[in-house]
Amino acid sequence: MPELPEVETVASGVHERVAGDRVVEVWLGSYREPFKTPPQRLARGLEGRVFRSIHRTGKHIVCELAESAGGDVSAQWIVHLGMTGRLLVTTPDAPVEPHTHARLRLKSGQKAERELRFVDPRRFGRLELRDLRREAAFTAPGVEPLTVALEDFAALFHGRKLAIKAALLNQSLLSGVGNIYADESLFRAGIRPRRQAGRLRRDELARLHAALQQVLRHAIELGGSSVSDYVDANGVRGFFQLEHCVYQRKGEPCRTCGTLIRKIIVAGRGTHYCPHCQR
DNA sequence: CATTTCACCTGGTGGC
């Protein structure tokens, strides 16, 4: 489900609910898949630690952990939601959904007990623990789309022969853009997804830069896109799917010119565009 | 190195 706006929404929701809480008990499922860090080491790293803050980097949720409420950050719990992952704050007695892979029971002074749960049917998500006394802090490989300057954005595509859509999806160039926001930003910039990245004109790159930042910011304001089952940390759906101009609108009229939206495959992904508005 | 393809999973949908 999750691209930058959805991950941002989940991370800020989790932050609001659990910052300052201590992990008093950890339960982890038995599947190998979601655990980039072996379950035993992950559980040991989480147990007893305090959530200092939670934020987003690219499509990753980074939880800063300390030994005590006022202590220095000594570890990071990094959550990647994959395609179907959810990070939910619940009460401890809430029914446990199928495909729940991690449950963290949390406690803090006055607040009622709650649980932080990681649920992921397809198991494409990843859980990782970094011990900052031994390992470097997490950094995303690509640049941050929301804040990258136009000059640096344009430089990412210089000399590249791949399709602009494929370039937007490449996380080592930009961290956080996925299939929905690649299609939506290309529509808003009036650029066909198969255009060679290195051949875009200066004005097109400027339009794409502006469109991408606008669409991401707008989507964050609306709590992300709930295409099938995406919900935030509180189980609430987003509303940006109502603003989609092309994504999953194959055969429907373009909101600008009425031409029917087409769907093709680019970079192995379903790709939607308006043949009239995008050149 | 740059780029493309495919496997990894489960569940929902639409056609027959």
Add this chain to the structure above:
DNA sequence: TGCCACCAGGTGAAAT
């Protein structure tokens, strides 16, 4: 209703 092929918000390894 039932079965089945196909598709899905992501990524990283393998192939080209």
